[in-house]
Amino acid sequence: MEYAPQASLPATPPGGRTAGVDWAGADHAACVVDATGAVVTRFTVQHTDAGLRDLVRRLREAGACEVAIERGDGPVVEALLAAALTVVVISPNQVKNLRSRYGSAGRKDDRFDAYVLADTLRTDRARLRPLIPDTAPTATLRATVRARRDLVAHRVALCNQLRAHLKTAFPGVVGLFADLDSPISLAFLSRFDCQDRADWLSERRLAAWLKGVGYCGRKTPAALLTHLKAAPRGATGHDGAARAHITRALLNVLTSLTEQIKTLEAQIAEQLALHADAHIFTSLPRSGVVRAARLLAEIGDCRARFPDPSSLACLAGVAPATRQSGKHKAVGFRWAVNKQLRDAVCDFAADSRHANPWAAKLYADAIARGKDHPHATRILARAWLYVIWHCWQDTAAYDPAKHRALQALLQQDQTAAA
Template identity: 55%
Template structure:
């Protein structure tokens, strides 16, 4: 049975994929390179079926290739790039990287050590639902920002005094003001006493006094529209304010559902235990990483999938280290957004970020370095099903002792 069984390895990239199929004796029976396209992925699936392959080895457990293979009914096994580097020594001492050779190494490792690798499983329905909610919220925030910018452009032309009146343009008190006073003509009715009454009626709790707010309106540049144009401006402002109000309400509703889903998820406590994670950040990290531990067999695989580890290309004496562009961009954005806020609550994170800046790294680069450092901790917590425990964080404890 094993002598007739076939195994496949795929070394994939965002440009092309090297495929190698070996038989039960370890002989190469097929080697091809296909483009990263719909037709290329269909060709790979057809080729695997023709040779009776049911299990495929690959270096990354996420991305379109893995999703296509799972949808096509194949079993996918992740063998990390670090493991592949070690396995190359079986077949020669040169250690050079070649895509077709790496595909052969993956296939042959699957043949000889099938029991060592875990299968990649689809994410649980809870995780898929959480991911849908998170991505819907992200799209809704993008829409809200676009409408906010449109309203800002209209006000800068028609009603400059309303710009900067409150801390943000789309907060409830600002939207309530614009709904009541959508133009300069209507806002001219306000006096300090009338403004005080309106603020009290609408529950204003800011630091600005009624006199300061009225002075802001009076000292602003006069708008450039009058008559029918001013009336049209009022209609536009009112429509945009109503749209922003609806978008904010729907965002609040989505965030409530996200919190509910996060609390019900088995991995929720792991991500909520991270410093400065909160609810939306924790849910986003969980949704984008998923719950299949085999997808990321080590922390390096997670860092590569998140795009926070540099892309290294080495062949012989040639070495090139570059920014990693092929990655899960939603996961990278979530991981970097969270990591760059952790120095406010974690001494180790603050030290790591400061040392990166002292080496001359700009903020985006330093944030990615910090995010890469956090992936090792996050992966260990996630892999062991254990919440983050600062008492077990050795570097953090060492810095705390030094500070004391």
């Protein structure tokens, strides 16, 4: 298969001028330089709708058609792209290192950084690539899956806080059910939030309550009651009542978080179903809905952004970084990556080995070579990205029958069994 062409900048900037915008919370510093690197204009605009319109107007008046900036999303980038200006992203780490090109002080100054961005866009054009935005459905899906991810992180932190509180206030409920934030566990805590109320339970009463809430029955009422009585007793009396208030407060927030996560998951399912590339990512083994949506949202739908599989693997942080000087060569962990993409890819890869023999063998071989679980997962994720990239470029669903490495492995297993 031929790799996709990579978008590039023209050899010289249109009009001979380039601009840099240093993004900030309240205002943004801008600088425009000419073909010799001399400053044409400098100005600052407020982070308001009127300010962003003023930014676009003044850049056009200065003759700048290309703008360098440190991030590739947000209102500023959207305003620049809407005005048909070419946007080039230069990461903050690169800008930090580029400051030494213009002086040894290494100072952080918004106006100076805007100049560094503009001049780097003028001098380093061969290494830079214009930002090609994803479609609106992909951007919306990305915002939704990232919001869900943040809420899940909050839920985990709050669940840990509740568990730590219960170990003192009501130890019996910790470990009573499989997960502290499961529906049955939250329902139990809502009804029995302290030791005094749990003491009222008998096996018969507990069985009746479990039947009323539709418990699946993985543990018998007798086993649950034994767990409650075997645990250290929690706080009782006035102290128990006071601690129960804390339990209810944490429980209410945890319940609300869980409900909002479910709401976002419903939105994700709807947005994914309407996306043109949904069939590609939902066809992957054990991708599910949320996992497929995360992969789609983080990879995007702009094929020109990743002209080959290795560029996608590098951005995802699953390809090692090689450092070589003279006879010394070191291969290490890649830090400058899209962490959201890496998390999505590694999460998929780690679970895919339970449903795909090829993935299971790659993971097992890495473990046999002495790699730990995270390293083995990244090795598997890198291999998967080569498969995903080809499916993505061809807009074709993953078909195990066309996966030659998988079919070769299955053929070997059949031959060995015969």
